[in-house]
Amino acid sequence: MRCLPGSLLAVLWNALVCVLFAFTPANTRAAGAKAGVSVGPQYGTTHVYVAAGEVERFAASFLATFGGHSSKSAVLTVTPTPSSTTWQALQTPVGSVSLFGFTTPIPYPFGAERTGYLVTDMDQALRAARASGADVLVAPFPDLVGRDAIIQWPGGINMQLYWHRVAPSYGPLQTIPENRIYLSPDRVAAFVHSFVRFSRGKVISDNPSAPGIEIGQAGTRYRRIRIASAFGKLNVCVTDGHLAYPYGRETTGYEVANLSDTLAKAEAAGVSVLIEPYAADDRRAAMVQFPGGYIAEIHAPQ
16 A cells, blocks of 8 residues: 555554554464464455445445454555545454455556455565465555465465554454465366465365355355465355356455344345355355345355
8 A cells, every 4th residue: 555645644554553453462473473474364354345425335234244353544655656545444253354445447467456465575575485386466565564475376366465564463353264266177287286286285175076056056066175274265156157146246254153143134234145055065054145235155064
């Protein structure tokens, strides 16, 4: 993000630091070194872009559904070229969101990145990403509190990497959300190899016969790969692309303790249930759409 000049910079800096950040405990850097450039899953954010007029409705419905709190909204330039957006962080026990409400056209390729991952060192992270087969779509640029870049993995998966001068210190999440990725059989091997190498993670499961109901194809089977790393969880759906709406539109899956209770809260807050709850393997799941158009999967253990 590129900051605004003058006294507004000081106001925004102080507000963001007070609301969002504290100094990291002394052992954090040592722990991060063992995990490569990752810091922890609580520092991963889903990037949500909604129309400026829908920002408040989305934020209220998201927090009503999952709990948590929001930072104060700030007007910023978050791209290396001129633009303007409102921005706020929504932090919940099941995952965080960076919420953008642009009031100008959105410069390419912003808006297509699904997540932001905090890294311990931006230059080291980009070297590791390139060595692992990623493209750097947006070279590093300064923001209000650090530096940002956007990378692309094989299969066209865009992610943001970010680094802060004042390291944040958040408590652990109650549950770790899933980055939900849809890939073709042609590119899945390259993606998994690249991301696992970069993240120093591991494949938790590779099920070639997962229940097709998970992707809207009841009575069929598909390949599902689950990956875990210090960045968080990935759920990779390998498909032929013959997907009914809204499958493939969701970027994140949120794990909750009780699916029925969470959906009741969501609907009371104006959230639409697109796919009614179903049972598959180790979970019950549903698909919802929040005000502003953001689509998410929500699941609970069976």
